[in-house]
Amino acid sequence: MSADRMPDPLAAWQAMLDRQEQYFGRVRQGRIGIVSLETFASPPGAMLVWEMVAGKAIAGEGRFHRLQEGGCDLLLVFGDEELLRDPAPLQPDPFAALRRLIRRGEILFFVPAGREDLLARGFEDLVDALGVPFLGTCH
């Protein structure tokens, strides 16, 4: 595939996010960051950002420095770096796929934001769809 025809990662992610409105509909404001395992282990590096405002998610680029400086409410760390460039393998049900990958440990997640804060900003459906035990759990 020539460079002219390579899919634009942001466009591909935006197309995916646009089809998952049901998860973002209640989020008033928030930010999810996604980095590769390599970047997470050795920052700084590129970060994919889902910026959520008034129920809509916009894919953008960011920079990951340290966990606590990302300004993210949720941070996902992808074991498969290719997914950051092309989310096509997550289809047809991206959130179900993400949930499986999280459960298998192929995606790690961190929650810098507090529960009450996330609840107040409408994150519950989104976090639940990703399989993060929102209300807490003890196995």
Added chain:
Amino acid sequence: MSNYNSRDGYITPRELARMKIVAQTGAGIITNQGAYPDPRGEGKAYYRQVAIYDDKFLPEFEAIAGYIHEQKAVAIQQLLHCGRYGGIDLGYCVQPSAVPQTLPHFRPPREMSREEIKQTIEEYAAAAKRSIKAGFDGVEITSFMGYLLANFNSRFTNRRTDEYGGDVTHRARFMVELIYAIKEAIGDDHPLCARLNGAELMDRYGGNDEAECLELMKIAAEAGVDMISVTVGWQESPISSIARDVPPGHWNYLAARAKKVVGDVPIAFGVRLPDAAMAEAAIGAGAFDFWEVCRPFLADPERLHKVAENRPEDIKPCIGCLLCLSRLFRDLPYLCTVNPALGHEVEPVYHPAPAPVKKSVVVVGGGPAGLECAVTAARRGHRVTLYEQKDRLGGQLSLLADQDLANKSDLLHLIAYYAAQVGKLGINLHLNTSFSAGLYRKMCPDTDVVVVACGSALDQQKWAVLDPAGALLDGLAVLEGAAVPGKRVSVLGGGKVGLVTAEYLASNGYRVTLLEEQRRLAEDVMPTWKWRHTAWVDELNIEALTGCRVIAIGPAGVKIVDRDGRETLVEHDSVVAATPRVPQNGLLTALEFAVDELYVVGDAVSPRGLYQAIHDGYRLGVRL
């Protein structure tokens, strides 16, 4: 951690009443719940965690030490700084490195400075000294669950580059300094115990592996701890450690490994080990030295006495449902599904005293609510007759337990307990008998009390409108084997009954679509168990459609409409309905002016869960 205490860290009369019972369990070593040692509250993770950073708290600690000594047991005080889970009143938590939590209900982390580390060690040592002053024989420090000591010991949460971070030996520095400081504060005549992870189960986050956990135990032993308690997991572990999907005895090997590396230091162990016989066998085989018991004592504080008296059938089993922890992690006092008196020891009404007037009591329904009521009433001296329309006891519980994907013997053991009690207490049992007003009139006027415990049933009326052909199968009938669906099945209802039904069918080769009107599955499932069901749904390839309403049921499939008004036909060979369920309490009307005392308990009041059923039954049984 009971959450029975006051918000400002004082032990309450509720806690003291409970600890009196704990002291009487017959255990040889009794450890009081973790107290936070710092006045700032950075170590406090639970709203009602007890404090020991000042002498003002000591009178109640003295009382507890006294209860334990009255029973000739050794009293140990746990000192607990909760690290990355702490700071519940502060809005931040402290850790060796500022690593955010992987669950959303904690506070943002701050890295501790060297000075703060030293201060924390001093506060621990002072708290240890205070514990001895209060009369405790020794103290315990905890490195498990993700608390502060574990945060220093773990590769995942300790990313320091100073002398407190790096390889396992350096990460253990905080623990070693803590051990030395406490030993100096309390002297060699008072034991120092350490709870250490045999496995963190945080591997996917880069946590310690089992070899590093063993190394930490060796380091602690060499530093001078007098006993090591081997534990498993962190609160953030994505893998089950203590719930009933873990078979009893699964983790014993960790204790056995620890025993081999720590020399003469005794090993205590009890993770997912609810059975005394199993524990005794493991001790006999040299796997560990002390059986450590917590949740099984919540379920039945008299279990050791019952074992000693050779009446194991009288022991109420811990079923591993984690109601205790579900409540604890939501800042509520913990309770126990099978022991309604837990947490209410200070309330005389919860004690089953002999009935001042012995009554004839009829209980209609042999499910958990009816069984608990019958057994409790019989223990108090009432003459109890129990009617059950099916051929066995247990009600819905027996159907759900039979098909449960977790360790079903936990639930079946509970039913076996009740069956044994029915026999031993001389309860007059009538199986295969449908109770009616006509049957009651035959016994009148000898019956003083009737308790309606008939459970719930599928709301046939709701579905009749949508299913005029009557094609629907009842989920419980499917679980019982009384109804057999075709290969492609739509299951209506994503609560606990629907989930167990769907999981049972899918694991037996059926193709299942689960339809739920709410936004999420498992809304009526215990919070700490929801994740287990959603994981099974994924693992068994059950198609789950949430937020959809059924608008028609036909032979070809179920027509649903989603929140955006889109209609879809979900094709099937059969449709099984698990919800909604309605209380079966028609007897209340039939008997209202026919019996002196008429009551209703359990799902016959309102369909809820096992905990509510057993607690309903008990609360009535102790009052009759």
